[in-house]
Amino acid sequence: MSDAASGEGIGQPVRRKEDFRFITGNGHYTDDINRPRQTWACFLRSPHAHARIRSIDTSAAEAAPGVVAIFTGRHVADDGLGGLICGWTVTSKDGTPMKVGPHPILALDTVRYVGDHVAMVVAETLADARAAAELIDVDYEALPATVSLSACQSAGAPQVHPEAPRNTCFEWELGNKAETEAAFAKADRIVKLDLKNNRLIPNAMEPRAALGEFDKGTGIYTLHTTSQNPHVARLVLSAFVGVAPEHKLRVIAPDVGGGFGSKIFIYAEETACVWAAAKVGRPIKWTADRSEAFLSDAHGRDHLSHAELALDKDGKFLGLRVKTVANLGAYLSTFSASVPTYLYGTLLSGQYDIPAIYVEVDGVYTHTAPVDAYRGAGRPEATYLVERIVETAARETGIDPAELRRRNYIRTFPHQTPVIMNYDTGDYEASLAAAMEAIDYKGFPARKAEAAKRGMLRGIGFSSYIEACGLAPSAAVGSLGAGVGLWESAEVRVNPTGDVEVLTGSHSHGQGHETTFAQLVASRLGIPLANVEIVHGDTDKVQFGMGTYGSRSGAVGMSAIAKALDKIETKAKKIAAHLMEAAVEDIVFENGTFTVQGTDKSLAWAELSLAAYTAHGFPSSEIEPGLKEGAFYDPTNFTFPAGCHICEVEVDPDTGIVKIAKFVAVDDFGTIINPLIVEGQVHGGIAQGIGQALLEHGVYDADSGQLITGSYMDYCMPRADDLPSFSLGFTTTVCPSNPLGMKGCGEAGAIASPPAIINAVTDALGIRDIEMPATPARVWTALQSVASRAAAE
């Protein structure tokens, strides 16, 4: 039966292979794994945002019941372990490299945020470890902290790192300043907007966890951990931290309960667990509780921006200039420098033909948790800025927001923007039109009038977004400061019985790779989906891989599989030609059967697979036994998913509560392998975008630097009753930059939705701006000032 007939092929909404274990409680997450003689770790964390450590007295703790060992920064330093690194170097506009303060695994003499790691207690039970941590006496000299993003660069601000004067890590620029100034000089209208992009805390439902082990006999370390990219973790732990040589360190990321970026990074706790396992000679388990996750997972966003858009008299965009201050937190995390620079500035052209763009970004340190990639990573911040200022321009010029966007869309491809990116394909008008149709744009005035009769304020907001995904061509990112290449690997192993194992360097933590990747393989080889196993997340099984983030697993990871499958087909045809005594060029492979063109000779996939391993009579100089091929795929360009999201809200003026009345998303992801899974990705992304726009905000006390939103009682996670059902649609332009035509879908919802919502809220309220999250208190306050202004007039 062909894959299309069986409903398992590309484009089919195949139900997920991985679901059975999750719905029956048989998943294996890191915290589910236990070892004989296992110990437990607890990390003593700084209660201060900024303090000098005068001394640490662990004697009482060491004498406490069940304590196995206690480690401080001194032990780590004495063992010669390096600190944590940032894998991307950003260069300032004056040509100097970014200014990096050391990032020790356990603090040596200074703590720099509430939750910074001071000591690690290893004990027989978690309760013992926690009780002993309470007995460690740290003599802190509390110091003033820098918390405010707007004040951190001022002269008197407390310094986070002596290496970075004025707390400034880098002053980066992109685009053409002179051309942009010239564009503004000839503009008929300049629209200005100040924007905040609120700090978010990722909150994957599975907290970070680690199980470190050391085998004294072989000298091999094993780390089970909650990672989106176990190979990158192994590389960093080996080459930079120096825990163990790469071949003596195995990193396994088993089932991982969501990541959203926060599990890309190499953190102190996981590092300490695997390092200390050899010191204590026993396995060490650590699982963050939610409070620790709030304090110590890398946060996201947190920008302050000023944007100006220059337009001519017809509403055509002439130029965009942007100044952004981006919070990096107290230390540079694994990819933090790239997020507010190359993942942000490069997307500021949006879907629009803007001849001149100039952006300056200051990356700054504060005494807060490190900030790094969170779902969308830089691209939501860019989209928020572009779509908010375009909407503001529409209101100031009186041009319909859809019409203003239409007038400025890029319509010919490839299109070189002034900020590095070369858009390969797209049709922005198509997604706009489909979204307007789906939401019934023409009917909006009637709905607004009807809402008004009920005393409700109804507003509508657009977001025409673009993102760069499929990270990324290695040469391109290398020239921009990346310390790694961003290709992906795959290995296809055909077994003698004809079933297939595919080893991928991508990692699935909810995205459904075990299904979509298998759909590609099954459909290409003409075998049942059940006969394909996708193997990922173990450095002992998969040779190397760059992992999953940046919506790259389909466009890059599956392209690597496609490349390996090409090699499999080439070799299989050679074997078929030998077995059927025909010329290779006469062999046709279709629906799992090899035939000799123009004859009735044929060979089934399983027969050929067996023959590849029996290898009887192979001409050894031409055909090696076996059927296994690997490939590394390096993309030729980023991919550019794009689309249009439209939101309608109703605001209750008495309470300030914003209700999302309608939400329509029309996305162009190129080729879609499994629409069920793609829709799920969009739903989740939109939910996180609604969270950012209306609910979520990571807040530190401005003076003390204490995290105020440190639990689910203070940080407003989206609940089911905060969200509507979503209406999704798709348009398709096939991506020319990879063999499958895929663009990526994982981040679109989180990138596109915040400006659509805030554009709708400001439309409903008749105001220029409101800060995210637009909580009832903020909305109500804004309404009071509108009312008092109206009264004064």
Add this chain to the structure above:
Amino acid sequence: MPVVSMTVNGKPASADVEARTLLVQFIREQLGLTGTHVGCDTSQCGACVVHVDGRAVKSCTMLAAQAEGADIVTIEGLAKDGELHPVQAAFREHHGLQCGFCTPGMIMTAVDMIRRKPDLDEETVRDELEGNICRCTGYHNIVKAILAASREMR
């Protein structure tokens, strides 16, 4: 240390535990039933929901000792004779899970919800899910799955 005894997924279970042991710790650590998860420390996320005498309970908010003599069902005990429970099947059919971490709690909550309110509508399902947090799905397909299962179980 006190001995606690209860029935878990139809089988007797008994262990010496410290008095402070939570029901979820008893289930995960003593019994090795790791399908029940812990996603927070403030009884908000619902990843740890199990059934205690037929009612959905957050097992992080109850001491093991309080479950003395109780009949406990965890996610591992929901399918009967190799047949998925209709709620489990609906979560798979409607793609109501992604990373799977909140899923056991979601399913156990949904089973109890359908038992208590056979005539569910979307608004009620969303309201009833207040105590279960999912970060992956945006709840769209979870709501769809619960409504479908409730129709099937009518």
